[in-house]
Amino acid sequence: MYSFNNCMVGIIGSGAMGSGIGQIAATAGHQVVYYDTNIPSLDKAKTNLTTTLQKLEEKGKIKSASDVLSLMSFTNDLNALKDCGLVIEAIVEKLEIKKEVFSGVEKIVSESCVLATNTSSLSVTSIASACKKAERVVGLHFFNPAPLMALVEVIPAIQTDTALTQAAYELMKTWGKVPVVAKDTPGFIVNRLARPFYGEALRIFEEGIADMATIDWAMTELGGFKMGPFTLMDFIGHDVNYVVTETVFQSFFYDPRYKPAFAQKRLLEAGWLGRKTGRGFYNYNSTEMPQPNKNETLGLYIVERVVAMLINEAAEALHLNIATAKDLDLSMIKGVNYPKGLLSWCNEWGPAKCLGMLDSLYEEYHEDRYRASVILRKYAKNKELFNV
Ligand SMILES: NC(=O)c1ccc[n+]([C@@H]2O[C@H](COP(=O)([O-])OP(=O)(O)OC[C@H]3O[C@@H](n4cnc5c(N)ncnc54)[C@H](O)[C@@H]3O)[C@@H](O)[C@H]2O)c1
Numbered sequence: 001m002y003s004f005n006n007c008m009v010g011i012i013g014s015g016a017m018g019s020g021i022g023q024i025a026a027t028a029g030h031q032v033v034y035y036d037t038n039i040p041s042l043d044k045a046k047t048n049l050t051t052t053l054q055k056l057e058e059k060g061k062i063k064s065a066s067d068v069l070s071l072m073s074f075t076n077d078l079n080a081l082k083d084c085g086l087v088i089e090a091i092v093e094k095l096e097i098k099k100e101v102f103s104g105v106e107k108i109v110s111e112s113c114v115l116a117t118n119t120s121s122l123s124v125t126s127i128a129s130a131c132k133k134a135e136r137v138v139g140l141h142f143f144n145p146a147p148l149m150a151l152v153e154v155i156p157a158i159q160t161d162t163a164l165t166q167a168a169y170e171l172m173k174t175w176g177k178v179p180v181v182a183k184d185t186p187g188f189i190v191n192r193l194a195r196p197f198y199g200e201a202l203r204i205f206e207e208g209i210a211d212m213a214t215i216d217w218a219m220t221e222l223g224g225f226k227m228g229p230f231t232l233m234d235f236i237g238h239d240v241n242y243v244v245t246e247t248v249f250q251s252f253f254y255d256p257r258y259k260p261a262f263a264q265k266r267l268l269e270a271g272w273l274g275r276k277t278g279r280g281f282y283n284y285n286s287t288e289m290p291q292p293n294k295n296e297t298l299g300l301y302i303v304e305r306v307v308a309m310l311i312n313e314a315a316e317a318l319h320l321n322i323a324t325a326k327d328l329d330l331s332m333i334k335g336v337n338y339p340k341g342l343l344s345w346c347n348e349w350g351p352a353k354c355l356g357m358l359d360s361l362y363e364e365y366h367e368d369r370y371r372a373s374v375i376l377r378k379y380a381k382n383k384e385l386f387n388v
Pocket of ligand 1: 015017018035038093144
């Protein structure tokens, strides 16, 4: 019923994400129309794409940069999207603006055109509600930088046609991506499961159990993560990372598991946004960076505490049917380069060990934040492993 064969792809918003998503579509052979209200943004996208594609040609990753570029056009006229079979929106993360754009574009495209949103934190269902034919709307959540990150979360809204979810999933595979299907709930998979990586590290830091350099050292050297939480938050920028945390916290009706930290909020208030402003948790203008305390017992405690919280989040997502165990694991490996899937990690430890960690934290703090997922308790009791 849905076929995207050789269809024209429209990209709304030619910023960081939109330009990358269009690059993927054009490389897969689609004609791509970039639409943006901001002309300098279109010009910037065109220049950057030309450089990127030329570099890819030099490296032998694509045959011809000019062939791919010839499939692309750039416009500030929404009517240019009228012949598209698929339109992917990647504009500013504001619900009312996205709804306006969806309602506007639906008036221009054909009945059969599929409309997708790259939102990372809004409800796809809310966005779809702006359309008369809401069943044609689906979430396609790419990761930054889109051409390099394999994962795409395919998110059906409650109105989405089931056949469209499957077709979008298949299309992402033909574009060389690794798709997973996620329920339309806050943070989808990756932005939900990753919260404790920051949140629990911040808690350990705020309590003075360890300093940031020690936590970063433990999570990379002993935990096998590519970047420590404080380095990563500085890299992402606190304007983005803190806002995601706060949005997820509000969207989950203030569940204490997702509670933001003052240590990070203050950085945002100070304008210490991380690497891009030269200062965040770390001061990048200083010649002396803080050194970790390489105490292995402390390091292992940090890793086990953060990983137990991450596993708990994955287990709870499985329990609530956010995605399959396989997709939950795949998402963290392909979306944020985790060293292993969280449920596989749990299998390695044994659910009983993970449950023990969480129950002892709960015992110590008496905070709802540390409540173990019921599925973890069940698996531990039955000595079962997750089907990853
Ligand atoms: N940056 C990330 O890491 C990331 C990752 C995944 C998803 N996302 C999501 O992708 C979307 C875009 O993010 P981004 O980082 O590319 O933003 P960006 O600021 O780099 O680009 C947004 C573009 O949209 C254009 N725009 C704004 N309003 C418009 C409108 N009404 N009509 C047409 N164009 C309009 C802007 O001119 C700009 O060029 C957001 O929904 C964001 O949540 C971002």
